[in-house]
Structures are given as structure tokens and as C-alpha cells.
Amino acid sequence: MSLPGRRLGDDHRSDGNLKASDLGKRDLRARDVRGRDLRPCNLRDNRAVSSALPPSPSVDPTHPADDLGGRFRGPYSPLTPTFAAQRDTADVQTRTLALLEQLIARPSVTPDDAGCLTLIGERLEVLGFRLERMDSGPDDFRVHNLWAVKDGSDPSAPRLVFAGHTDVVPTGELARWTSDPFVPTVRGGQLYGRGAADMKTSLAAMVVAAEDFVAAHPHHAGSIAFLLTSDEEGPARDGTVVCVEQLRQRGERLDFCIVGEPTSVERLGDTVKNGRRGSLSGKLRVMGIQGHVAYPHLARNPVHQAAPALAALAAMTWDAGNDYFPPTTFQISNIQAGTGAGNVIPGEVVVDFNFRFSTESTPQGLRERVQALLEEHGLEYQLDWTLSGEPFLTPVGSLSAALSAAIAEETGVATELSTTGGTSDGRFIARICPQVVEFGPLNASIHKINEYVPLDQIAPLTRIYCRTLEHLLL
Ligand SMILES: [Zn+2]
Numbered sequence: 085m086s087l088p089g090r091r092l093g094d095d096h097r098s099d100g101n102l103k104a105s106d107l108g109k110r111d112l113r114a115r116d117v118r119g120r121d122l123r124p125c126n127l128r129d130n131r132a133v134s135s136a137l138p139p140s141p142s143v144d145p146t147h148p149a150d151d152l153g154g155r156f157r158g159p160y161s162p163l164t165p166t167f168a169a170q171r172d173t174a175d176v177q178t179r180t181l182a183l184l185e186q187l188i189a190r191p192s193v194t195p196d197d198a199g200c201l202t203l204i205g206e207r208l209e210v211l212g213f214r215l216e217r218m219d220s221g222p223d224d225f226r227v228h229n230l231w232a233v234k235d236g237s238d239p240s241a242p243r244l245v246f247a248g249h250t251d252v253v254p255t256g257e258l259a260r261w262t263s264d265p266f267v268p269t270v271r272g273g274q275l276y277g278r279g280a281a282d283m284k285t286s287l288a289a290m291v292v293a294a295e296d297f298v299a300a301h302p303h304h305a306g307s308i309a310f311l312l313t314s315d316e317e318g319p320a321r322d323g324t325v326v327c328v329e330q331l332r333q334r335g336e337r338l339d340f341c342i343v344g345e346p347t348s349v350e351r352l353g354d355t356v357k358n359g360r361r362g363s364l365s366g367k368l369r370v371m372g373i374q375g376h377v378a379y380p381h382l383a384r385n386p387v388h389q390a391a392p393a394l395a396a397l398a399a400m401t402w403d404a405g406n407d408y409f410p411p412t413t414f415q416i417s418n419i420q421a422g423t424g425a426g427n428v429i430p431g432e433v434v435v436d437f438n439f440r441f442s443t444e445s446t447p448q449g450l451r452e453r454v455q456a457l458l459e460e461h462g463l464e465y466q467l468d469w470t471l472s473g474e475p476f477l478t479p480v481g482s483l484s485a486a487l488s489a490a491i492a493e494e495t496g497v498a499t500e501l502s503t504t505g506g507t508s509d510g511r512f513i514a515r516i517c518p519q520v521v522e523f524g525p526l527n528a529s530i531h532k533i534n535e536y537v538p539l540d541q542i543a544p545l546t547r548i549y550c551r552t553l554e555h556l557l558l
Contacts, residue, residue, distance in 0.1 A: 167300035168293075168550035169493065176292065177543035181275070183207070184288035184542065185268040188277035192250050194318035195221065197228035200250035200287075201312060207291050208232045208310060211298050218330060221315075221322030228314040229327050234298070234307060236557060241305035242339035244556055246290040246549070247324065247513055249316030252279035253531050260533045274536040282530040285537045285545065286344025287312070293549035297557075306557030309338070316509050324509040328516055338517035340483040340556060342549070343510045346527035347502075352541040353491035353548065357522040358484055359408055359477035359503040360511060364439040364447050366454065369466040374423075374431035383429040387421050390433050393461040397437070397454065402445055408477055409442030409503050412450070442503075443475050473507035476514035482556065483519040490551035491523075494544050523548075 183203075190198035205215045211234060218229040228250070233243075255265040255278050263269040265278035277284075294308055311331075313323035331338070347355045370390040375383025394416065402412035414437060421433035439450055451469060458465055478484065480501070488499040501521075514520045525545055529535045 166493070166551050166554045168296065168547045168554060171296060171547065171550075173543050173547075176296070176546050177539075179295075180285075180288050180292045180542050180546045181539075183291060184275070184280075184285055184537075185277075187250070187284040187288060188268040188275075188279055189266060190250075191266045192252055192279070192314060193254055194251040195225055195227045195315040195322075197250050197314035200284075201228050201230045201314065204250075204287065204291055204310070204312065205230055205232065208234075208294065211295060213308075213310070218327045220326045225318075225322070227322035227326075229323060230310065230312045231327055231331070232310040232312075234294075234309075236305045236307040237303045238305040241307070242556060243307040243309055243337055244553060245309040245311050245338050245341040245513070245517065246294070246344065247311040247341050247509060248283050248287050248290065248344040249313050249323070249509065250284070250287065251314045251317050252282070252284075253317050256533055262534055265535070270539065273539050275539055275542075276534055276536045278535055280529075280535050280537040281346045281525055281527060282535070283344045283346060283524055285542060286346070286524040289542065289546040289549055290342075290344060292546045293553060296546070296550050297553040301554070301558060304553075304557050306339075308553065308557065311341075311513070313509070320509065325512045328512045332516045336516070338513070339519065341510075341513050341517045341520040342483075342487065342552065343508055343513065343520065343522040344524045345508050345510075345522040346524040346530055347522050348524065348526045348541070349528075350526075351495070351497050352525060352538075352544055353495045353497040353499055353523075355502050356484065356487060356491075356499050357503065357505065357508075357510070358480070358501040359443075360473065360475060360505065360507055361409060361412075361440045361442060361503060362445075362447065362475035362511075363472045363507055364441060364450055365470045365472065366437050366439075367468045367470075368435040368437065368458075370433050370435070371464045371466075372429070372431055372433075375429045377427050377429055380429065385429045386433045387430065389461070389463055390435065393458055393463060394435065396457055396461070400453075400457075402439070402450065402453070403442060404444065405442050406444055408479070408501075409444070409475070412439060412441040412445045414439055441475060443477050447471050447474070473511045475503075476511050476520060477503065478514070478519045478521055481519055484521055486555035487521060487523060487548070487552050489555060490548045493551060494548045 186203060187200055190200050192198040192200050209215055213232040213234045216231045218231055219226060220229060221227040255261065263276055268275055268277040297304065311324065311327055313327065315323035347357050349355050370386045372386030372389060373384040397414055400414065402414060405411040416435060416437045418436040419433065421430040423430060441450060455467065484501060491497055491499050508522060510520045510522055525537050525541045
């Protein structure tokens with residue numbers, strides 16, 4: 085998609101960043117002598133073509149993403165006084181870290197929740213959230229899901245949802261961990277433990293942010309919700325997708341969603357995902373006739389027949405991408421043929437391939453083009469497709485503006501919007517929520533041995549979430 089009426093350029097990038105010397109100056113009022121426009125948010129994709137935000141967030145009033153009955157009040161000035169800004173950093177750190185350590189100590193390998201949702205639910209219930217368990221799936225793979233809502237004082241005001249997962253991937257070989265993955269351990273300025281980055285720090289920060297927000301603004305206008313699952317890392321069949329369907333059926337309103345996936349690359353806040361590419365896989369079986377290599381006229385070599393078709397697929401331009409997405413890519417991951425003998429023409433060749441596709445292509449369109457090309461090459465084939473994720477995209481709007489403003493206020497970092505990387509539960513939530521972004525701490529160690537989160541990202545993350553609530557729900 086493109087931005088109607090506005091072409092994003094990178095002419096604002098250079099002065100959109102605060103100087104390094106600003107970092108650590110938490111009192112935002114100290115910055116107001118600069119008289120700077122807020123330009124906290126850059127767009128980025130694989131082609132590195134983009135692009136910074138125009139001087140104010142590019143909000144298209146006709147776009148449904150911002151159809152909040154005129155409630156959008158951005159752009160958010162970095163001078164906006166917030167409660168989060170005044171909160172003592174050491175106190176925020178202590179409370180977030182304590183909850184984070186409790187979560188890491190629960191070995192919640194997919195689909196096990198190990199009591200994480202009960203712990204979080206208890207914290208939210210005290211704040212006045214209504215809890216609803218939406219557990220799903222068979223007994224031998226029971227998935228734990230929690231939907232929790234705290235209404236605001238104004239029913240017409242927006243609802244912001246914090247979404248995430250309590251499950252973690254398996255530890256891998258325990259002997260390779262420096263400390264027990266389920267005993268949170270501080271070493272060298274980092275907190276180690278399975279799930280520290282993906283994504284228990286975000287969960288703890290979201291809960292403490294909600295606590296601080298409600299304490300400071302007991303009569304907040306907008307409502308807050310949590311949508312949490314214990315199966316994001318696994319098959320993800322009974323997790324968020326099931327909850328989304330239930331919420332859709334009863335017409336629940338979701339205006340904004342922040343998924344707590346770890347998106348930061350080098351510094352906290354440098355990257356927010358505002359979409360993800362889709363993923364479409366194919367298993368292609370090209371049939372020939374097996375025979376002796378010395379008698380090819382009695383056989384039909386499927387490798388020879390498939391090779392030109394595969395070369396054509398690999399060379400094909402599928403689309404040109406757009407302002408938010410790089411062009412769609414086609415990649416072959418496996419090819420298998422042959423009996424192992426050097427004198428046998430194989431009877432078939434099996435090819436696995438995958439598309440990572442932008443919003444310029446559709447799964448149906450890609451399927452049709454592949455099939456047309458295979459027909460053109462006169463192949464006898466079978467083709468099985470698996471669609472593992474539709475793409476989603478949140479154009480620049482009030483949520484990305486509020487979040488990037490909060491990041492700039494808290495860290496001085498100019499955020500870039502990105503649609504790179506794998507899939508996440510954001511793809512499901514986007515079905516019922518017009519604005520979905522992902523934001524969390526450093527992702528360098530996710531799924532690895534010795535997963536960690538930098539200690540100095542914990543309190544700022546809580547405060548960024550809290551500031552975002554303040555920007556959108558007051
Ligand atoms: Zn994750």
C-alpha cells in the first residue's frame with residue numbers, strides 16, 4: 085500500500101534523532117528549549133529505501149486505522165508531561181524485575197503455562213480487570229489463554245490491548261547454559277533465563293505499566309486489555325487465533341494492540357514492527373519415468389524437466405513491494421531426487437519452496453502464477469500448499485506515533501518501523517484490530533542458549549508502555 089497524498093522521504097532523518105548526550109536526561113521538560121519537532125519514527129524495509137516520518141505523524145483521516153471518532157490527538161510532543169516520566173526509575177526497575185524473575189522461574193515450555201497466567205491474572209484482578217480464561221485444545225496439548233479487560237470511564241474512548249505469550253522454546257542442551265535457564269540470574273549487567281527476551285520481560289513490563297497507569301489515572305478514559313497465550317512458539321492453533329475468533333464473534337472492540345515481541349536490534353526502541361510478511365509454502369512433486377541412464381528413450385527424467393521450470397520460478401519478479409514491504413521472495417529450501425545409484429534415472433523429484441510475500445501479492449495470486457508456469461513447462465506434477473501466515477500491515481497512524489513518541493521521550497532513540505522477520509501472533513490480531521504493532525526489548529539472544537535481557541532495558545520498557553497508555557487513553 086502507499087500513503088495517500090504523501091510521499092515519505094528521508095529528508096527528516098538527520099534531525100530526528102536526539103544527541104547521545106541527551107540520553108539519561110529523564111526530565112523531558114529540560115528539552116523544551118530546543119523547540120524541535122517530534123520526528124521519532126522512521127520507516128525501514130529490506131531495501132533500505134525508506135524513509136522518515138514527515139514533521140508530524142502522517143495521519144490520513146480517511147483511513148479506518150484512525151477512525152476513532154476524532155479522538156486521535158497526535159502528534160505527541162516530546163514535551164508532553166507524563167506520569168511515567170516522573171516515576172522513580174529504581175522503583176519501576178525493582179517491581180518489573182521482581183515479576184520478571186517470578187515468570188522466568190516458571191518453566192513454561194509450549195504449551196505449558198506453568199502458572200504464569202495465574203500470576204499475571206492475580207496482578208490484573210487487583211487493578212479491576214475482568215478475567216476470562218479461553219483455554220483450548222486437546223488434553224495432551226492444552227493451551228492456556230487469558231483475556232482480561234479493564235474498562236475506562238468513557239465507553240467511546242479507544243481500547244489498547246497488550247498481547248503476548250507466556251510460553252518459551254525448549255532450553256536446548258542444559259550443559260551449555262552458564263546458569264540454570266529457569267533460575268533467573270544476573271551477570272554482567274544482564275538477566276539470564278529462558279524467556280528473558282522472548283518475551284517475559286515484555287509481559288512483566290506490560291503488567292507494571294498497567295499498574296502504574298491505573299494508579300496515576302484511576303479515571304482513565306480508554307480501556308486496557310490483555311490477550312495472552314501459552315502457545316505462540318508452537319503450532320499456534322489453540323492460542324491467540326482461537327481467542328481472536330471468540331472476540332470477533334461477540335463484536336469486542338480493539339483499537340490498538342501492542343504485541344510484546346522483542347523487536348529491538350541494537351538499542352531499546354530502535355525498531356518497531358508495524359507488519360509482517362506472509363508465508364506460503366509449497367511441496368512440488370514432479371513425476372517422470374524411472375529407467376536406465378543408458379536407455380533414456382525408455383525413461384523420462386523429471387530432474388531435467390523440472391530444472392528449467394525451477395530456474396524460471398527463481399528468476400521471476402513476483403511484485404515490487406511497496407513503501408512498507410520489500411518485494412516478495414521465492415526460495416527453494418529442499419530438492420530430493422535419485423535412488424543413490426549412478427545408473428538410474430529417477431522417477432520423481434520433490435521440491436520444497438517458500439514465499440515470503442508482501443501485501444502486493446495474495447496467496448491465491450501466487451498459487452495461480454506458479455501453477456501456470458508449471459503447466460507452461462508441460463510438467464506432470466502434484467503440488468501441495470501450506471499458508472502459514474497472511475501478511476499484516478499497520479500504516480503509520482496514532483498507535484505508531486504514540487509508541488515512537490514514548491520511545492523518543494524515554495530513550496532518545498528515533499524508532500524505525502520495519503516489516504522484516506518471521507511471523508507472530510500479530511497476524512491473527514490484525515483480523516480484528518486496525519492498528520497492531522510489535523515492540524519489546526533486545527532480540528539478539530532469542531531462542532538461544534544463555535538467553536538474556538539487558539538490565540538497563542527493563543525499567544525503560546515499562547515506562548515506554550506506560551507513556552503509550554498515557555498518550556492514547558487519557
Ligand atoms: Zn515471542
